Structure formats: structure tokens, C-alpha cells
Amino acid sequence: MISRLHKGKKVVGFKQTRKAVCRSDTEAVFLAEDADPELTGALEQLCLERKVPVERLASMKELGALCGISVGASAAALLKEET
Numbered sequence: 443m444i445s446r447l448h449k450g451k452k453v454v455g456f457k458q459t460r461k462a463v464c465r466s467d468t469e470a471v472f473l474a475e476d477a478d479p480e481l482t483g484a485l486e487q488l489c490l491e492r493k494v495p496v497e498r499l500a501s502m503k504e505l506g507a508l509c510g511i512s513v514g515a516s517a518a519a520l521l522k523e524e525t
Contacts, residue, residue: 448508451523454518460517473497
């Protein structure tokens, strides 16, 4: 699923990811291990409640690069494909 993050439809950043999860638009959420644990913990709990799979990556830099941006990202969500 991580491979689809680079080219698939996604949102990047904590706020946008949280909004997508709340709208039930997400296929999976990716969190950076080195991001603020208060933020990622709350988002992970929301994902658990909404039954959204969560994958962790080692760093914000790595997550940002996978999303195709030049800065780090604490969270990103792969959005559901429209049928």
C-alpha cells in the first residue's frame, strides 16, 4: 500500500488526514514515528475507532518523500478510489 502513496490520491498533513478519516474517505493512514506522539496517538485512536488501517514509517522526512513533497509530514492518508 505504501507504493500507492506516491502516485495515488492522497492528503498530506495531520489536519487534512484527520478530516479525511472523519469523512470516511480513507483507505489507509500513514504516520511518522518521529512526529509528535500526542498528535499521532490521537489520530491513531480515531483510525482504530473508524477501522482504518494504520502503517508507521520511521521518519517524517521519509513520509514526506513518499508523498512527493520536499518537507517532512507527520501523517498522510491514501484516499479511497472513486468507482
